[in-house]
Amino acid sequence: MIRTIVLFAALLLPAPAAAGGEPTVTPFPPDGQAQLIVADGWAYIVRGTPPVPVRAWQFADAPDPPDPPDPPLPPDPPVPGEKWQVAIVFERTQLDNLPWSQRTIIGSLVFRERLREAGHRLVAIVDQDVEGADGKPPKDLAAYLNACKGDPVPRICLAPLKGGPVRDFPLPMTEDEVFALLEKGDLP
Amino acid sequence: MSCKLITDRNYRDVPRECGVLPRYLQYGSPEAELQKLYPVGDVPDKLVPQDEWKERILEAHAKRMFPIHYFEANNVPAKNQGGTNYCWSYSLASTVEAVNLMQGQPYRRLAPATLGHLVNWKNQGYWLSEALTGARKFGFASSEFAPDGVTNDRLFKPGWEGDALENRPLEWFDTIGVDNRRQDEFEQVRQCVSLLLTPSPLEAALYWWGHALMVAGLIWDETALYNLRWIYWNSHNDGRIELTGQRGIPDEAYAPRSVTFSPN
Numbered sequence A: 001m002i003r004t005i006v007l008f009a010a011l012l013l014p015a016p017a018a019a020g021g022e023p024t025v026t027p028f029p030p031d032g033q034a035q036l037i038v039a040d041g042w043a044y045i046v047r048g049t050p051p052v053p054v055r056a057w058q059f060a061d062a063p064d065p066p067d068p069p070d071p072p073l074p075p076d077p078p079v080p081g082e083k084w085q086v087a088i089v090f091e092r093t094q095l096d097n098l099p100w101s102q103r104t105i106i107g108s109l110v111f112r113e114r115l116r117e118a119g120h121r122l123v124a125i126v127d128q129d130v131e132g133a134d135g136k137p138p139k140d141l142a143a144y145l146n147a148c149k150g151d152p153v154p155r156i157c158l159a160p161l162k163g164g165p166v167r168d169f170p171l172p173m174t175e176d177e178v179f180a181l182l183e184k185g186d187l188p
Numbered sequence B: 001m002s003c004k005l006i007t008d009r010n011y012r013d014v015p016r017e018c019g020v021l022p023r024y025l026q027y028g029s030p031e032a033e034l035q036k037l038y039p040v041g042d043v044p045d046k047l048v049p050q051d052e053w054k055e056r057i058l059e060a061h062a063k064r065m066f067p068i069h070y071f072e073a074n075n076v077p078a079k080n081q082g083g084t085n086y087c088w089s090y091s092l093a094s095t096v097e098a099v100n101l102m103q104g105q106p107y108r109r110l111a112p113a114t115l116g117h118l119v120n121w122k123n124q125g126y127w128l129s130e131a132l133t134g135a136r137k138f139g140f141a142s143s144e145f146a147p148d149g150v151t152n153d154r155l156f157k158p159g160w161e162g163d164a165l166e167n168r169p170l171e172w173f174d175t176i177g178v179d180n181r182r183q184d185e186f187e188q189v190r191q192c193v194s195l196l197l198t199p200s201p202l203e204a205a206l207y208w209w210g211h212a213l214m215v216a217g218l219i220w221d222e223t224a225l226y227n228l229r230w231i232y233w234n235s236h237n238d239g240r241i242e243l244t245g246q247r248g249i250p251d252e253a254y255a256p257r258s259v260t261f262s263p264n
Helices: A002-012 A090-099 A100-107 A109-117 A139-148 A173-182 B030-034 B050-060 B067-073 B085-103 B111-118 B128-138 B160-164 B184-198
Strands: A033-040 A041-046 A052-060 A086-090 A119-128 A154-160 A167-168 B002-007 B038-041 B169-174 B202-206 B209-219 B228-234 B239-243 B253-259
Touching: A002 B160, A033 B184, A052 A109, A052 B085, A086 A090, A086 A139, A090 B111, A090 B253, A100 A173, A109 A173, A109 B067, A139 A154, A139 A167, A139 B030, A154 A173, A173 B228, A173 B239, B030 B038, B050 B209, B067 B085, B067 B209, B067 B228, B085 B111, B085 B128, B085 B169, B085 B202, B085 B209, B085 B228, B085 B253, B128 B160, B128 B169, B128 B202, B184 B209, B184 B253, B209 B239
Parallel strands: A086 A119, B002 B239, B038 B169
Antiparallel strands: A033 A041, A041 A052, A086 A154, A154 A167, B169 B253, B202 B209, B202 B253, B209 B228, B228 B239
16 A cells, blocks of 8 residues: 555656756656655655665755855955054064164154054064963964064064954064054055 | 262262172073073174264164163152162062063063062072073062062962963073173173163163162263263162263173063
């Protein structure tokens, strides 16, 4: 009885749409040796013992593939006049090899005050191998130190004051060039 | 700014102290390197030629680059070692504070008394080189854990040892020092001037005084020996003082090469 129902269902089952064509019904061989098995949106005709599938149809819509992840948004283009979090990364043992104008940027309190008055926030001016108490790079500075990794120092790192990706650039030669960079958010 | 000036003429009026013991480590020796003291003379291009000193010192003042500028801009209060002989720790704590400020961190006052365990909490002087090593291992707790001018850890708040690990100097540039015959005096001056212009504070000892202080800057003074007036940060509740002549030249001096960065 069950076998009869199964075979009848198989005869009525619409075959999958032909590529680009109308649905068709595939004749079912009436030899009494076949079984229709329905599972997971597919219909299978099987024969023999053990059963060997001879035909299969997908009669339900396959589950939608997962949406691909959204591609990462490109960083917002720098906005002229944007305010920045600023970090300067250098190598202390090489400070003496820098031009005086760059050493002045690294050491000058006047520069730092000018930075603050312009609305920027100085995060740190540190050696590239700076350590926290645990001997590892300080977590507060990780984003800046990582941005500079592999690049020649000294570098200046900028992140928007409201948060966002870190951009890093070679430290300009003069204080005025630093402020020009901060104004544009990018090198000329 | 008016502050105490010590010269080769008036230095005898200054009471002697027993805060610092003369250095026994040889400059540039393997033993010194083991203590993370790296000779600045090994980096000859770090040394600023004497004919550039005037221009560089004037520029450092114009741009406010010396540690004294950071201390004064942040209204850093003077330290007071009171009746203790812990100048070796007070000067060292000030040096770490200066580097923190120069790294862009907010001012964090440190408690020099928390390094007293290096002398078993006895009221005695110490070697600067050993103090540097002790500070590298143990650090200085913040001032909320311990008051100034004490030698008794029972007055400290619990947790000071852990807090101290946040504030440790790790490596130093070492200077050649001045021997008893002052043979290396000019070289020592040149190394100290060059390191101060890095810019950097110096942890220094003045043997004639038996005292350790932080060197916080220089003034170009054409009436003084080498045209230099040395700005020191003292721990007698006075802060800035100035020295000229041979009295001003550090017999030992160390510039911090790295200091732990503490979270804000």
